[in-house]
Amino acid sequence: MSLMKKLVILVIAVSVWGCGQDQASEPAAPLDTVAEAGINMLPAGWTEIAPGGETTCSDGTPYRFFVRPGEADKLMVFFQGGGACWTRQTCDPAGQPTYTVNIAEGWSPEPFGAFNFENADNPFKDYSVVMAPYCTGDVHIGASDTVYPPLEEGGEPLTVHHQGRANAQAVLDWTYSNVPDPEQVFVTGSSAGAIPSPFYAALIAAHYSEASVAQLGDGAGGYRRMNADARPDEQWGTFDFLNKEAGFETLVPEGFNYEQLYIAAAKANPDILFARYDAAEDAVQKRFLALGGATDVQLMEALLANHADIAAEVSNIRSFVAGGESHTILRRPEFYSYGAQGVGIRDWVAQLANFAAPDDVTCDACVDDTFAGPAMPPAMAQLWRSWEDPKQQYVKPFKIFDNLYYVGIDWVAAYVIDTGDGLILIDSLYGKWVRQLVNNMRQLGLDPADVKYVINTHGHFDHAGGTRLFQEVYGARAVMSAEDWALAAEAPTAPAFYMPVPEQDIVAKDGDVIELGDTRVQMFKTPGHTTGVLSLVYDVHDGDNTYKAITLGGVGLNFSGVERTRMYLDSYARLMSMADDISVSLPNHAAMGGVFERAALLEQRQAGQPHPFVDPAGYQAALATFVANAEAKLVAEQAGTARDPLEELTAVLEGDE
Numbered sequence: 001m002s003l004m005k006k007l008v009i010l011v012i013a014v015s016v017w018g019c020g021q022d023q024a025s026e027p028a029a030p031l032d033t034v035a036e037a038g039i040n041m042l043p044a045g046w047t048e049i050a051p052g053g054e055t056t057c058s059d060g061t062p063y064r065f066f067v068r069p070g071e072a073d074k075l076m077v078f079f080q081g082g083g084a085c086w087t088r089q090t091c092d093p094a095g096q097p098t099y100t101v102n103i104a105e106g107w108s109p110e111p112f113g114a115f116n117f118e119n120a121d122n123p124f125k126d127y128s129v130v131m132a133p134y135c136t137g138d139v140h141i142g143a144s145d146t147v148y149p150p151l152e153e154g155g156e157p158l159t160v161h162h163q164g165r166a167n168a169q170a171v172l173d174w175t176y177s178n179v180p181d182p183e184q185v186f187v188t189g190s191s192a193g194a195i196p197s198p199f200y201a202a203l204i205a206a207h208y209s210e211a212s213v214a215q216l217g218d219g220a221g222g223y224r225r226m227n228a229d230a231r232p233d234e235q236w237g238t239f240d241f242l243n244k245e246a247g248f249e250t251l252v253p254e255g256f257n258y259e260q261l262y263i264a265a266a267k268a269n270p271d272i273l274f275a276r277y278d279a280a281e282d283a284v285q286k287r288f289l290a291l292g293g294a295t296d297v298q299l300m301e302a303l304l305a306n307h308a309d310i311a312a313e314v315s316n317i318r319s320f321v322a323g324g325e326s327h328t329i330l331r332r333p334e335f336y337s338y339g340a341q342g343v344g345i346r347d348w349v350a351q352l353a354n355f356a357a358p359d360d361v362t363c364d365a366c367v368d369d370t371f372a373g374p375a376m377p378p379a380m381a382q383l384w385r386s387w388e389d390p391k392q393q394y395v396k397p398f399k400i401f402d403n404l405y406y407v408g409i410d411w412v413a414a415y416v417i418d419t420g421d422g423l424i425l426i427d428s429l430y431g432k433w434v435r436q437l438v439n440n441m442r443q444l445g446l447d448p449a450d451v452k453y454v455i456n457t458h459g460h461f462d463h464a465g466g467t468r469l470f471q472e473v474y475g476a477r478a479v480m481s482a483e484d485w486a487l488a489a490e491a492p493t494a495p496a497f498y499m500p501v502p503e504q505d506i507v508a509k510d511g512d513v514i515e516l517g518d519t520r521v522q523m524f525k526t527p528g529h530t531t532g533v534l535s536l537v538y539d540v541h542d543g544d545n546t547y548k549a550i551t552l553g554g555v556g557l558n559f560s561g562v563e564r565t566r567m568y569l570d571s572y573a574r575l576m577s578m579a580d581d582i583s584v585s586l587p588n589h590a591a592m593g594g595v596f597e598r599a600a601l602l603e604q605r606q607a608g609q610p611h612p613f614v615d616p617a618g619y620q621a622a623l624a625t626f627v628a629n630a631e632a633k634l635v636a637e638q639a640g641t642a643r644d645p646l647e648e649l650t651a652v653l654e655g656d657e
């Protein structure tokens with residue numbers, strides 16, 4: 001067996017991490033003329049505004065922002081994050097850009113954290129909200145159309161519209177017209193949107209001179225020094241405007257860092273309450289520090305030193321440093337549950353938004369105490385990096401049968417069945433790959449809004465992580481076994497495995513059928529990998545031929561115990577007894593059934609040749625292998641010599657076997 005196959009089978013199937021990645025969602029109704037009406041004349045929910053004028057995204061596509069009506073006297077202005085770029089390598093959309101290049105078609109803000117307005121605990125549920133998306137690579141403070149020369153002779157130069165300042169001003173102009181007289185204003189942003197938030201808080205406070213203003217930078221407190229090659233004055237044109245604004249006159253390009261925005265804003269505005277939230281081991285901040293050339297990144301030291309620098313100059317600044325590797329908090333579901341030192345983030349932010357200065361909070365067990373569960377062991381972290389790498393994981397979506405498509409990534413499968421009357425999604429990926437899944441569907445001409453059911457083979461994050469988005473944004477029903485609904489609601493075993501917990505919906509029992517259009521998906525409980533694995537049997541069509549296909553719901557042996565191993569063997573004995581009817585295997589990890597090898601053959605297939613996925617003997621042979629592996633595991637479990645799944649994984653990664 002190849003190493004990769006072993007890894008896939010060993011997959012520590014546990015629960016990721018959204019990484020500040022925004023996922024696609026339903027388009028909001030576009031509206032361009034509401035200036036006279038005011039925000040409260042808008043329909044409930046998000047309205048998209050296309051300001052036109054000087055605004056633009058980095059690639060010249062139009063800029064848009066989002067507004068949501070609420071109480072007229074309470075206003076939140078939110079700046080979105082999404083990386084940054086300052087060189088040809090980091091900016092080039094054709095390479096591996098380290099920022100969000102434009103605003104995806106149909107995107108609107110996801111309903112999580114402080115944007116979950118249904119949650120009674122949301123301190124901002126009654127607020128009028130203005131949300132400034134980010135697509136300029138300049139942390140919202142660029143004012144330059146910058147030409148990056150080609151990397152190789154003869155290449156084309158690349159123009160990047162670093163026009164974040166103009167975009168933000170369009171957002172502010174609209175806000176000033178349509179929310180004319182707020183009493184309470186909360187200015188905030190996450191990640192790259194946190195960086196300019198003290199600057200814009202100062203501008204907004206100057207406009208609303210009667211209002212109380214508080215500010216929170218979410219997840220950008222560790223950028224202590226500017227990178228040698230990242231100069232906001234050079235690449236972004238920041239100093240064409242920055243030191244012309246009241247309060248910021250003393251800033252100069254030489255020695256500039258982002259802490260100076262806090263210091264200048266806080267000095268000039270002693271009535272504004274400024275604040276920062278960070279996680280001590282924030283993996284994304286560490287990555288950007290390393291990308292900027294910082295070696296031996298000590299994020300926690302940088303966070304504390306930055307805060308000390310600001311606090312030495314001004315008293316109207318507060319800081320919350322939580323433990324763990326998670327990046328940003330404000331728009332995550334954990335906004336309501338996470339905290340440090342017994343202080344919940346939600347409560348701390350609510351106090352801030354009410355202009356009662358909260359105490360500084362700094363985590364104690366900053367490495368271990370984390371978003372949810374312990375930090376990731378090194379071996380797992382290595383595997384994790386490969387799972388996050390688009391070069392390794394991206395798979396161009398493809399059609400397998402007339403009614404069946406592959407929309408997954410390299411290491412986790414996801415399939416769409418087109419029933420003729422709506423779509424059924426089998427497994428929903430996780431983290432940033434959910435957005436890839438949605439894009440994959442659109443690329444195949446399938447509308448994610450047509451997904452009527454998401455059937456999760458089991459509750460691990462890699463299969464169930466996108467379910468909540470399909471429920472909330474696309475209105476899909478979700479299906480799992482009772483055991484795995486419970487599993488999906490458990491805290492993840494590492495912060496990276498975080499997923500928005502899906503709302504329990506349809507509870508599948510053994511033999512249940514989901515029927516839609518011309519399709520019946522029968523679900524068999526085949527526990528072992530988890531205690532509620534569902535294996536799915538349904539028809540696939542190839543021209544005039546119809547075949548019975550199966551998606552095995554849980555093959556991996558990364559669990560422990562004699563009883564569980566017996567449970568797995570019982571399930572596979574049952575699957576063997578059902579195998580005569582089955583001629584197509586569409587496993588939920590592609591490597592377990594040669595999905596990509598067969599897809600390559602399918603692409604070469606000539607008229608009249610057999611379909612490479614129709615392979616009953618291959619399916620039966622695979623079952624026999626899974627059983628043999630499980631029997632070997634049973635022996636080891638009974639002898640007490642079975643390694644725990646992570647040890648086994650570590651051994652494989654270190655080449656011990």
Ligand SMILES: [Zn+2]
Pocket residue numbers: 013014458460529554556
């Ligand atoms: Zn699993």
